[in-house]
Amino acid sequence: MVEVDGRVVRRTQAERSAAMRTRLLDATVESLVAHGYAGTTTPRIAEIAGVTRGAQIHHFRSKEDLVVAAIEHLAQQRTQAAIRELGQVQSIPDPVATALDFLWEAHQGPMFIATVELWVAARTDRVLAQHIERVEPVVNGTLIAAIAQLMPGHPAQKEIRNVVYTAMDALRGILVSSFIDDDPKRARRRWDRACVHLRQVAAGVLPQAD
Template identity: 40%
Template sequence: MTQSTEIPERRTQAERTAGTQAKLLDAAIDCLVELGFAKTSTQEIARRAGVSRGAQLHHFPTKESLVTAAVGHLVDRRLAEILETKPDPERGVEVLSEAFSGPMFYAALELWVAARTDPALHEAMLPLERKVTEAIMGGATAIMGSRMSTESIELSVELARGLAVSALLRTPDADTALRTRLLPAWEQKVMEW
């Protein structure tokens, strides 16, 4: 048996920091989606991330800073995925409605609802909400191009968000049926404006 004499490459401090933060952000999203904001604790996030409580506090000193950073991180990833989609104004509304689904939407929804009655979270959410709105508008504009007015895109964003919230109380089959029926009509109307 021969032993390898290769020395593992050492990671830089910046790489270790980025790795720890990524673990914490991913764990925070998992907690928000699985447990909701009220039951999410920084201790549980640190445990799931496999880092010490001290490391968690070093990177994110408050629950609000950690969960808003986590949703912001997920928004960046989701926007990159959306922008990788070939611009197709014919699928614009469909792509936009898909943006309001999955872990990003559920984590953000948890924070929106909790921010209504939590002043510290509300304050922390304001810059994140601006970032989310800019990202969604930028992505929607990139996908839909000049075929839709700014108002049509804004209206579509609000309709997509509302459709996603109401989908929480529908079965998947009922949601698919409703979307199949409404998306073409919605697309036609906003393209006319």
């Protein structure tokens, strides 16, 4: 049951089922971050979610089922996060700096770490790779669409997209290598250094601040 406008309302079976699925998927993401893909097991996910193994099996019969659903779950979360960020990056005098800062923020936190765990696991798991190949373009497209809002009507949309992809490739490489770095601030310094060069690349394509 949930409280709505001071009234206790009984949830429907569909609502309870959806809530349980979300709980298990959030636990899967938490496990991926804390224990990695290899250490993510169905008993561990059930424990993190605080549910019985029977409840977990009722919704997801195997680790593969959970992980495949978690890919979709992660994609939705990352897309929603990008949309939320979009509202904070409009009407900015320097769209290039804003776009680069936006990309940095969009790749921080547990969602990106869990995503990297799945990327690495997919190298030797073709089924996993196929699901990731299906959802990643949606996430990347949302990030690019968010950045495009900074410069509506700009004629070089293809060039803008290419610059953004180059920036994402550089950023993701920096962040993955930072997982074994004992200096938590080094990744940001490396990104700031990369941004100097990325701004030069963007100078002939994206509108610059006066």
